[in-house]
Amino acid sequence: MPILRAEHLTYIYSQGTPFQKTAVNDISLEIEAGELLGVIGHTGSGKSTFIQHLNGLLKPSAGTVYFEGRDIHADKALLRQLRFQVGLVFQYPEYQLFEETVFADIAFGPRNMGLDEAEVRERVSEAAAFVGLDGKIFDTSPLEHSGGQKRRIALAGVIAMRPRLLILDEPTAGLDPAGRESILGNILDYRDRSGAAVLLVSHSMDDVARLADRLVVLNRGRLALSGTPAEVFDHAAELREMGLTVPAATEIALALKERGVALPESVYTTKYLAKLLCALREGEGPC
Amino acid sequence: MLKNITLGQYFPGDSVVHRLDPRTKLLWLAGYITALFLANNAWAYALMLAVLIGESAAASIRPKTLLSGMKPLMFIVVFTAVVNLFYGTGEPLLKIWVFTVTADGIRRSVFMVLRILLLVCGAFLLTYTTSPLALTDGLERLLGPLKKLRVPVSELAMMMSIALRFIPTLIEETDKIMNAQRSRGANFDTGKLTERAKALVPLLVPLFVGSFRRADELATAMECRCYVPGGNRTRMKVLKFARRDVLALALCAAMLAAVVLLRRV
Numbered sequence: 001m002p003i004l005r006a007e008h009l010t011y012i013y014s015q016g017t018p019f020q021k022t023a024v025n026d027i028s029l030e031i032e033a034g035e036l037l038g039v040i041g042h043t044g045s046g047k048s049t050f051i052q053h054l055n056g057l058l059k060p061s062a063g064t065v066y067f068e069g070r071d072i073h074a075d076k077a078l079l080r081q082l083r084f085q086v087g088l089v090f091q092y093p094e095y096q097l098f099e100e101t102v103f104a105d106i107a108f109g110p111r112n113m114g115l116d117e118a119e120v121r122e123r124v125s126e127a128a129a130f131v132g133l134d135g136k137i138f139d140t141s142p143l144e145h146s147g148g149q150k151r152r153i154a155l156a157g158v159i160a161m162r163p164r165l166l167i168l169d170e171p172t173a174g175l176d177p178a179g180r181e182s183i184l185g186n187i188l189d190y191r192d193r194s195g196a197a198v199l200l201v202s203h204s205m206d207d208v209a210r211l212a213d214r215l216v217v218l219n220r221g222r223l224a225l226s227g228t229p230a231e232v233f234d235h236a237a238e239l240r241e242m243g244l245t246v247p248a249a250t251e252i253a254l255a256l257k258e259r260g261v262a263l264p265e266s267v268y269t270t271k272y273l274a275k276l277l278c279a280l281r282e283g284e285g286p287c
Numbered sequence: 288m289l290k291n292i293t294l295g296q297y298f299p300g301d302s303v304v305h306r307l308d309p310r311t312k313l314l315w316l317a318g319y320i321t322a323l324f325l326a327n328n329a330w331a332y333a334l335m336l337a338v339l340i341g342e343s344a345a346a347s348i349r350p351k352t353l354l355s356g357m358k359p360l361m362f363i364v365v366f367t368a369v370v371n372l373f374y375g376t377g378e379p380l381l382k383i384w385v386f387t388v389t390a391d392g393i394r395r396s397v398f399m400v401l402r403i404l405l406l407v408c409g410a411f412l413l414t415y416t417t418s419p420l421a422l423t424d425g426l427e428r429l430l431g432p433l434k435k436l437r438v439p440v441s442e443l444a445m446m447m448s449i450a451l452r453f454i455p456t457l458i459e460e461t462d463k464i465m466n467a468q469r470s471r472g473a474n475f476d477t478g479k480l481t482e483r484a485k486a487l488v489p490l491l492v493p494l495f496v497g498s499f500r501r502a503d504e505l506a507t508a509m510e511c512r513c514y515v516p517g518g519n520r521t522r523m524k525v526l527k528f529a530r531r532d533v534l535a536l537a538l539c540a541a542m543l544a545a546v547v548l549l550r551r552v
Binding site: 016017018019052055057080083084087088089090093095096097098099108109112113143157158161 | 298299300351352463464466467468469470471472473474488489490492493496497
C-alpha cells in the first residue's frame with residue numbers, strides 16, 4: 001500500500017474574488033515508503049501549493065488525500081497527528097527559527113508531540129547527527145549561525161519528529177555547492193536509515209536526476225509528466241516548452257548525438273555520460 | 288485564513304473609479320466622511336448608503352468583497368451598537384437592571400453602526416481602487432503646500448507608501464511562518480487563552496526578525512539608488528486632472544450640499 005495517495009486534488013485560490021486562480025488542477029499521485037519522489041516545475045506551477053495539501057495545511061477544493069489509506073480530513077484530531085508523520089520543510093526554513101537555543105528549537109516539534117523529556121533529548125541528538133550538527137552548539141542562539149547552518153537546524157527540527165514522509169520544498173535554494181551536497185546527503189541518509197519516503201521539490205534538474213527514483217512534472221497546476229528520470233528526461237522538447245531544462249548531462253548527450261556520436265537514449269546523469277564517453281574512446285587507451 | 292484579510296489591498300482594474308486622479312479620490316473620501324458626520328437623519332443616511340452603493344458599482348467592486356474586509360472590525364461594530372443602545376434619552380421601552388433601552392437609543396445605535404460601516408467601506412473603496420503608489424503620490428501633492436511650513440511631507444508620504452506596500456507582504460509572511468510552525472505541531476486555533484498567547488511566540492519572533500531584516504535590506508537598496516529624503520524627484524507619471532475628475536468633484540459637492548439641506552428636514 002502506498003504511504004500517501006492524492007486523488008484528483010484541485011485547489012482554487014481566493015475563490016470568488018478578482019484574484020481567483022486554480023493553483024492545483026486535478027493531480028493524482030502515490031508515494032511508496034522508502035521512495036524518493038522528485039517534483040519539478042516552473043515557478044508558479046503549483047508545486048508549493050500542492051505539497052501543502054499533503055500534510056493538511058490546505059484543504060483541497062476538490063479531491064482527497066489518503067495517508068496510509070485514511071482520508072486525512074476525516075478527523076480533526078488525526079490531522080494534528082498527521083503533521084508529525086508527514087514532515088514538511090518549507091522554502092528557506094531558517095526563517096521559522098524562534099527559540100532561545102538551538103536545542104529548544106529542534107525540540108519544538110517533539111515537545112508538541114507530547115513526548116517525555118528523555119525521548120525529546122534522544123530525538124534532538126539523533127536529528128542533529130543526521131544533519132551534521134555538533135552538540136556543542138545546542139546552547140547557542142539559532143539566530144547567530146550562518147545561513148547554511150540555520151537551515152540544518154530547521155531541517156533537524158522536522159527530522160526530530162521522525163516523519164514517515166519527509167517533504168522538502170527547495171531545500172538547497174541559496175546554498176553554495178558544498179552546502180547543497182551535504183544537505184542532500186543528509187536527506188538521503190535519513191531516508192536510508194529510517195525507510196521514510198521523501199518528496200523533493202526542486203529547480204535543479206541535475207539534483208533530481210541523480211537522486212530521485214521517480215519524477216513528476218507540474219505545469220500550470222497540472223500533472224504534465226511522470227515516470228522514472230529516464231522516462232521524464234526523454235521528453236526534452238516538452239520540458240523546454242514548459243520553461244524547464246534537462247540535466248546538463250542530457251543536454252550534452254543530445255548535442256553530441258546531433259553531431260553523429262553514437263550514444264544511447266536516456267542519458268541523464270553526469271556519471272553515466274562519463275562512462276559512455278570513456279567506452280567510446282576505449283580504443284584510444286584508458287581515460 | 289489570513290489571506291482573507293483585504294485591509295489596505297489594491298484590486299487592479301480599469302473602471303471609472305480606478306482611472307480617477309488619486310487626489311480626486313482623496314478629496315472625495317474627505318468629502319464623504321464630512322457628509323457622514325453631518326448626516327443626522329434617516330434620509331441623509333439613505334443618501335450616503337446610495338452614494339456608496341453607486342460608487343462601488345462604478346468601481347465594479349462587489350459588495351461581498353467590500354463587506355468581507357469588515358470582518359476584523361465586527362467586534363467594534365457590535366460593541367458600538369450595544370453601547371449606543373443604552374445611551375438614548377426619552378421614554379424607556381425596555382428595562383434591564385440599571386440599563387434602559389429607548390426608541391432614541393435604538394435609532395442612535397442603528398445610525399452609529401451605519402456610520403462606521405459606511406466610513407470603513409468608503410475608505411476601503413479608496414484603497415481597493417487606488418494603488419498605494421498613486422495614493423501616496425496624491426497625498427503628497429495635496430499636502431504639498433505644507434512643505435512651506437517645514438512639514439516633512441515627502442518623508443511622510445514615503446513612510447506611508449512603505450507601510451502600505453508591506454501590509455500584504457507581512458500578511459503573506461505571517462501565513463508562511465504559521466504554516467511552518469503548524470507543520471511542527473504548533474496549535475494556533477484551539478486551547479485556553481494563555482496557551483494561545485504562548486503559541487504566538489513561535490510566530491512573532493520570526494516575524495520581527497524578518498521585518499528587521501527586510502527594513503535593513505530596503506534601506507540598503509534605497510541608498511544604492513541614492514535616495515535622499517525630500518530630494519526633488521521628477522515623476523514618471525505626472526498627475527493630471529481630467530474632465531471626469533471635475534465631474535466627480537462636482538458630484539461630491541452636490542452630495543455635501545444635499546446632506547446639509549437634509550439636516551433641516
